[in-house]
Amino acid sequence: MTSNEAENTNHNQVTDNSVILEAVNALLSSAGFKKDEINIALDAVKNAKSQSLVSKKQDNKFWLEKTFIYPDIDECFIYRRADSVSGRWYLRIYDYKNNEPVVRSLKTTDKNKAIATARVMYMELKGKIDRNEKLQQITAEELIQKYEKTLVEKISPIPMSGGITPDHYKVKRYHLRTWREFLTENKLIDKPIDKIQPNQVKNFGLWMLNKPKQTAKHIQGRSIEVVNDTVSEITRMYYQIAKGNYLTESQIPVIDRIKQVPDDSFKRDIPTEVQYEKFWKYLHYRYSAKKHNPDVPKEELLKRKIFSEFVLIISNVGFRTKELLGIKIGEISEGEGWDDEKKKTNIVMKVRKENSKTGKGRLCVAPVRDRVEKVKKYYKQLGVKQEKEDYLFINPTSKKRNSYGRMVFHNRLKKVLLDSGLQDEFDAEDKRVSLYSFRHLYACWRLRFGNTPIHLLAKQMGTSVGKIESTYGHIMVLEQADQITKNQVEQRLKRNGVRLDIPEVLDDDFVFPK
Numbered sequence: 108m109t110s111n112e113a114e115n116t117n118h119n120q121v122t123d124n125s126v127i128l129e130a131v132n133a134l135l136s137s138a139g140f141k142k143d144e145i146n147i148a149l150d151a152v153k154n155a156k157s158q159s160l161v162s163k164k165q166d167n168k169f170w171l172e173k174t175f176i177y178p179d180i181d182e183c184f185i186y187r188r189a190d191s192v193s194g195r196w197y198l199r200i201y202d203y204k205n206n207e208p209v210v211r212s213l214k215t216t217d218k219n220k221a222i223a224t225a226r227v228m229y230m231e232l233k234g235k236i237d238r239n240e241k242l243q244q245i246t247a248e249e250l251i252q253k254y255e256k257t258l259v260e261k262i263s264p265i266p267m268s269g270g271i272t273p274d275h276y277k278v279k280r281y282h283l284r285t286w287r288e289f290l291t292e293n294k295l296i297d298k299p300i301d302k303i304q305p306n307q308v309k310n311f312g313l314w315m316l317n318k319p320k321q322t323a324k325h326i327q328g329r330s331i332e333v334v335n336d337t338v339s340e341i342t343r344m345y346y347q348i349a350k351g352n353y354l355t356e357s358q359i360p361v362i363d364r365i366k367q368v369p370d371d372s373f374k375r376d377i378p379t380e381v382q383y384e385k386f387w388k389y390l391h392y393r394y395s396a397k398k399h400n401p402d403v404p405k406e407e408l409l410k411r412k413i414f415s416e417f418v419l420i421i422s423n424v425g426f427r428t429k430e431l432l433g434i435k436i437g438e439i440s441e442g443e444g445w446d447d448e449k450k451k452t453n454i455v456m457k458v459r460k461e462n463s464k465t466g467k468g469r470l471c472v473a474p475v476r477d478r479v480e481k482v483k484k485y486y487k488q489l490g491v492k493q494e495k496e497d498y499l500f501i502n503p504t505s506k507k508r509n510s511y512g513r514m515v516f517h518n519r520l521k522k523v524l525l526d527s528g529l530q531d532e533f534d535a536e537d538k539r540v541s542l543y544s545f546r547h548l549y550a551c552w553r554l555r556f557g558n559t560p561i562h563l564l565a566k567q568m569g570t571s572v573g574k575i576e577s578t579y580g581h582i583m584v585l586e587q588a589d590q591i592t593k594n595q596v597e598q599r600l601k602r603n604g605v606r607l608d609i610p611e612v613l614d615d616d617f618v619f620p621k
Contacts, residue, residue, distance in 0.1 A: 437495030
């Protein structure tokens with residue numbers, strides 16, 4: 108054996124663990140230590156060495172007591188934050204597909220509980236990463252707030268302009284308010300949206316349908332149309348905000364819509380001719396007359412007269428309530444080329460595109476000049492000077508010179524119908540008459556008595572021919588009964604062997620003519 112080989116052999120013997128352990132044992136035994144105590148000390152040194160290596164490998168001052176939840180998985184561990192006073196544990200997992208860490212609070216200061224919770228959470232997050240699902244979380248309330256913010260940014264004064272009108276925004280907020288109420292009642296409002304199970308929200312539509320109205324407590328439930336509109340709005344919110352950001356498409360809840368049989372029948376109840384006459388006579392001779400209201404202040408009587416003219420103008424022009432409230436003094440004029448006779452009665456009223464439901468401006472013509480002049484006179488008597496930019500139906504108490512709101516006139520109409528006795532008649536006939544009913548009254552009477560061409564009526568009212576046909580088609584058929592049945596009874600017409608004058612009731616021995 109050479110000197111080098113002997114040196115290597117001695118070195119191997121010296122560095123052999125068993126030799127070192129024997130030497131250490133002998134040394135510590137001579138110092139009075141027992142064998143079991145020696146083994147515990149050696150294990151502690153070994154563990155401390157391994158922990159120091161890990162700390163050196165992944166040192167981070169922000170992580171305290173970093174602990175891997177699985178020995179063989181180094182992409183996931185728990186820790187306490189160095190800047191946290193509560194001492195809660197957090198889970199950190201690395202999303203290797205998106206190259207970013209994901210952190211979740213474990214909401215406990217107990218390390219054993221933290222490890223148990225972290226293992227469950229790890230399996231869930233790992234599964235989402237593998238399925239390419241989003242790991243970001245927001246609660247149901249946060250989702251609603253995000254959607255409301257996008258709605259505010261879309262508000263535009265012009266209908267059909269790609270945005271939403273202030274009134275449409277209010278309707279959408281109503282849908283969201285109802286959804287928020289449902290979630291709160293079911294303790295889901297603060298729950299992450301990916302944790303809400305489909306069966307927990309599936310029956311929202313039915314819940315809303317059976318929810319009593321606050322404005323009319325004697326009427327139970329909501330209309331199916333409103334319920335389904337709310338369901339559509341909630342679904343739209345999930346697709347616009349949650350899809351792709353917080354949920355996959357398969358995770359978006361499917362809310363059951365309420366089944367509804369299509370109904371194209373006449374939807375608005377209107378007064379009869381006799382009821383309408385009773386209505387306007389009450390307005391003129393009782394509601395706003397001084398001799399029947401001796402204790403009513405002059406200012407209130409003038410406001411009643413203004414309201415009366417408002418309803419009668421709608422009945423003679425066919426405006427939507429919002430449109431007439433939005434018309435300004437400068438938008439009322441005479442027609443070009445009109446003779447003096449036409450100028451005495453007729454007037455042109457412009458509906459701006461911002462003031463129209465369809466987003467399209469239009470001109471309306473009607474014999475209501477005297478009514479418009481009366482409205483101006485009543486405001487003058489109230490001490491309100493109207494300029495061109497002022498609304499025709501300006502609110503005299505508004506510092507910003509705004510127009511009256513719809514609810515002000517809605518409440519006045521409600522009181523008039525009650526005091527005049529008409530509401531009892533409508534209730535007996537199961538009629539629900541509102542301000543909008545007088546727009547429908549105009550359409551019905553123009554078709555029935557005016558024989559107005561349907562395309563002109565559509566332009567005047569700011570709607571479509573198809574809408575008028577579907578809503579008022581039954582009136583057109585009834586009023587054209589003579590034309591439809593012309594010669595059907597008087598003459599025995601034959602065409603292709605078909606008789607057009609067959610009696611409604613046939614005798615048992617009736618024989619069809621050959």
